[in-house]
Structure formats: C-alpha cells, structure tokens
Amino acid sequence: MNDDAQLETDLxxxxxxxxxxxxxxxxxxxxxxxxxxxxxxxxRAKVQDPSVSQATVxxxxxxxxxxxxxLKNEFDGAGARYxxxxxxxxxxxxxxxxxxxxxxxxxxxxxxxxEIAADLGYDIEWHRLExxxxxxxxx
Amino acid sequence: MNDDAQLETDLxxxxxxxxxxxxxxxxxxxxxxxxxxxxxxxxRAKVQDPSVSQATVxxxxxxxxxxxxxLKNEFDGAGARYxxxxxxxxxxxxxxxxxxxxxxxxxxxxxxxxEIAADLGYDIEWHRLExxxxxxxxx
DNA sequence: TGACTTTTCGCAAATCGTTCTCATTATCAT
DNA sequence: ATGATAATGAGAACGATTTGCGAAAAGTCA
Ligand SMILES: [Mn+2]
Ligand SMILES: [Mn+2]
Ligand SMILES: [Zn+2]
Ligand SMILES: [Zn+2]
Numbered sequence: 001m002n003d004d005a006q007l008e009t010d011l012x013x014x015x016x017x018x019x020x021x022x023x024x025x026x027x028x029x030x031x032x033x034x035x036x037x038x039x040x041x042x043x044r045a046k047v048q049d050p051s052v053s054q055a056t057v058x059x060x061x062x063x064x065x066x067x068x069x070x071l072k073n074e075f076d077g078a079g080a081r082y083x084x085x086x087x088x089x090x091x092x093x094x095x096x097x098x099x100x101x102x103x104x105x106x107x108x109x110x111x112x113x114x115e116i117a118a119d120l121g122y123d124i125e126w127h128r129l130e131x132x133x134x135x136x137x138x139x
Numbered sequence: 140m141n142d143d144a145q146l147e148t149d150l151x152x153x154x155x156x157x158x159x160x161x162x163x164x165x166x167x168x169x170x171x172x173x174x175x176x177x178x179x180x181x182x183r184a185k186v187q188d189p190s191v192s193q194a195t196v197x198x199x200x201x202x203x204x205x206x207x208x209x210l211k212n213e214f215d216g217a218g219a220r221y222x223x224x225x226x227x228x229x230x231x232x233x234x235x236x237x238x239x240x241x242x243x244x245x246x247x248x249x250x251x252x253x254e255i256a257a258d259l260g261y262d263i264e265w266h267r268l269e270x271x272x273x274x275x276x277x278x
Numbered sequence: 279t280g281a282c283t284t285t286t287c288g289c290a291a292a293t294c295g296t297t298c299t300c301a302t303t304a305t306c307a308t
Numbered sequence: 309a310t311g312a313t314a315a316t317g318a319g320a321a322c323g324a325t326t327t328g329c330g331a332a333a334a335g336t337c338a
Contacts (some may be wrong), residue, residue, distance in 0.1 A: 017305050017314060038295080041141055042235050053317045058296060074215070076267070079295050093256060104255050112248050114269055117232060120243065122272040125235055128215070131252055133261040156285060156334055177324080192288050197325060218324055 014067050025060045026058040035073060035081040035092075035101045075101075075130060091129040153206045164199045174212060174220040174231075174240045212239070214269060230268040249261040 007026045011018045023046040028036070036044070038057050045052040049067055061082055064070035073081045081101070089110075093102040110131065117124045146165045150157045163184040167175070175183070177196050184191040201223055203209035212220045214233055220240070228249075232241040248268065254264045 019304075019315065026151070049150040051317080055297080056316060056319080058316070059315080062297090074213075076213070091261060094263060095261070100261055102261075104259065105253055106251055109248055109251050109255075112245055113268075114249075116243050116248075117270050117272050120232060120241055121274055122232060122234070122241075123275055124270050127268070127270045129252075129266070131174055131256050131261070131263050131266045133256050133263040136262050137258055150334075160287075185292065190288080194289075194326080195287065198286085198327095201326090 010069070014069070015065075016063065020049050021045070021052045021056045022060055024052055025057060026064075029064075029070065029082065029084050032083070035083050037079045037081050039079070041082065073101075074128075076132065091131075093131040093133060096132055096134045140166070149208070153202075155202065156216055159188050160184070160191045160195045161199055163191055164196060165203075168203075168209065168221065170224050171222070174222050176218050176220050178218070180221065212240075213267075215271065230270075232270040232272060235273045 004023065004027060006024050007030070008018050010018050010026065011022055016022075025041060027048060028041050028044040031046075033043075034040075038054070038061060041061070042054055042057045043054060045057065061070055061072065065072050067086055072083045073083070073092065075081055075092070088105065090103040090105045091109075093104055094100070095102065112131075113127055114124060142164065144170070146162050147157050149165065150161055155161075164180060166187060167180050167183040170182070171180075177200065178195070180200070181191060181193055181196045184196065190234065200209055200211070200274060204211050208224055210222050210224045212222070212231065214220060214231070229242040229244045230248075232243055233239070234241065252266055252268075253263060
C-alpha cells in the first residue's frame with residue numbers, strides 16, 4: 001500500500017506543482033472505494049485541508065483525468081462520480097435502490113464489443129457499459 | 140408508413156390532449172433517423188408550427204418518455220438525444236469524428252449482461268452500452 | 279354554438295452541476 | 309531568499325433542462 005508521500009511522487013511525475021490541495025484530493029481518492037462525486041470529494045478533502053475549494057476540486061479532477069490517473073463516470077442521475085484509474089478495466093452495475101456501485105468485468109463482452117465495432121468498420125476508442133438493477137425482493 | 144392522423148390516435152391512446160405542438164413534435168420524431176437533440180427537435184417542429192416553444196419540447200419529450208413512446212439517450216458530450224421507441228432494443232456506436240450514431244444489437248452481449256447481473260444477485264432494470272470509436276484512417 | 283372546467287402553452291426565471299475570470303497566493307528553479 | 313509563473317479561492321457565468329405563472333386552447337355538456 002502506498003503512503004501519502006507517494007502521492008507527491010505521483011504529482012511530480014506528471015510535471016505539475018505539488019500543492020496541499022492536490023495532495024488532499026488525491027488522498028481522498030486513494031481512500032475512497034465508493035465512486036464519490038465532486039461534492040463528496042470536496043467535503044472529504046476539506047477535513048485534511050479546509051482551504052480546498054470547489055473550483056480546485058474540479059480543476060484537479062480534470063487534470064488527473066487527462067493524465068489518466070482518474071476515471072470520470074457519468075452514471076445516470078446527478079453528477080459525475082470519480083475513481084482512481086489504477087487497476088484493470090472494469091464496468092459498473094448500479095444498485096437503483098441504494099446507489100451502490102458494483103464493479104465487474106467480462107472478457108467475453110469486451111471481445112464481442114470489439115468484434116461488433118470491427119464489423120461496422122470502426123475502432124473503439126472507449127466504451128461505456130452500465131447495468132442498472134436491483135436485488136430481487138426476498139421471497 | 141403511418142400518416143400524421145395516426146399521431147393523433149397515438150396521443151389519445153396515452154390519454155392526453157391532442158395539441159398542434161405535440162403533433163408537430165411527434166411528426167419530427169417520426170421523420171428523424173438521426174437521434175436529434177431537443178434543440179434540433181424544436182427547430183424542426185417550428186417549421187410545421189412556429190409557435191412551438193422550447194419548454195413544450197422538453198415537457199412533451201419527458202411525457203412521451205414516461206409513456207414509453209420515446210427513448211432519451213444521454214451520450215457523452217452535450218445534451219440528450221431522442222428517438223422513437225417503436226422498434227426492438229438496440230445499443231449505439233457513436234462516431235467520434237462525425238457524431239453519427241450507429242445502432243447495433245448483440246443477443247450474446249444482452250445474455251451475458253443478464254448472467255453477470257444474476258451472478259451478483261441483481262435483476263437488470265435497464266442498461267446502457269455505448270461504443271465510441273472512429274473509422275480507421277484510409278491507408 | 280356558448281359557457282365552463284381542465285390542460286397546456288409561452289415566457290421568463292430558477293436549477294444544477296460544472297467551468298471560467300481574475301485578483302491573490304504558493305511553488306520551485308535559481 | 310528572489311522572481312517567474314503556475315495554482316488557488318471566491319464568486320460570477322454557463323448550458324441544458326425544469327419550473328412557476330398568467331394567458332390561451334382543448335375538452336365537456338348543455
Ligand atoms: Mn469503478
Ligand atoms: Mn437508437
Ligand atoms: Zn468494459
Ligand atoms: Zn442492449
């Protein structure tokens with residue numbers, strides 16, 4: 001597990017200045033496992049550094065997304081939800097009752113997507129696969 | 140091919156009043172094959188009835204969506220894009236260069252999605268599968 | 279048709295998440 | 309430490325969509 005000093009290294013690797021605010025935001029993302037919204041990230045970052053502003057949260061997220069460090073998910077409903085990009089590609093299942101986000105991956109689906117696009121004469125740049133469902137009522 | 144008188148029947152079937160504006164909007168949707176945005180629908184509807192307003196376009200689309208007559212697609216980028224729900228379920232491939240929307244359907248993928256959700260203990264209510272790609276440059 | 283009730287309309291103002299402006303502050307190579 | 313300049317906070321602006329409100333149109337039943 002990376003400690004907070006690693007965050008500084010990560011930022012420097014991207015050639016940007018290491019600011020308190022960016023460290024706080026990255027720390028929040030490191031700790032999160034719930035695909036938080038910008039507003040959640042702001043609130044959590046403020047615990048570590050009360051000076052963090054909304055504008056900086058959005059700016060930092062946009063910057064990290066461009067750098068490939070962060071993934072921005074535009075699920076149905078309110079605003080975007082973010083997560084660190086670290087691991088392998090995965091798609092999401094959203095619980096319509098709780099809002100919980102569950103991750104999954106299907107090599108078969110990924111392959112089929114590529115085949116379909118190829119048949120249509122396209123190369124896929126990226127894709128979005130989201131399942132919206134609920135747990136069947138106890139029975 | 141349905142004529143415009145059919146539109147009136149469609150509206151009555153939904154138990155709402157038949158207005159010039161609604162007929163114009165439905166007509167536009169009937170003619171469209173390009174997944175138009177609300178703004179496009181407004182502009183096209185104005186040709187038939189210049190009195191149609193933006194608010195009515197949004198209100199009518201929301202109403203038709205709730206009735207299951209219209210599908211609202213929230214693709215990446217600007218605003219939502221609409222289409223009549225008539226046919227069979229399909230997903231979309233968006234051309235990143237032209238914005239063109241291509242429809243496709245894979246029974247295999249649909250089945251895999253259901254299996255994945257079932258394994259996770261969920262029933263899928265709806266899903267979104269969008270492929271974003273481009274035609275390989277001529278070579 | 280005309281009076282009466284209900285729905286829908288256009289317009290403008292409000293929302294909401296996100297982006298931008300700009301004066302001020304902080305980082306960092308020197 | 310100093311200076312160049314990147315990054316920040318506060319709040320205004322934005323764009324798509326939604327909503328409140330009084331006016332107009334649609335449905336109802338003589
Ligand atoms: Mn995820
Ligand atoms: Mn379609
Ligand atoms: Zn995937
Ligand atoms: Zn599908």
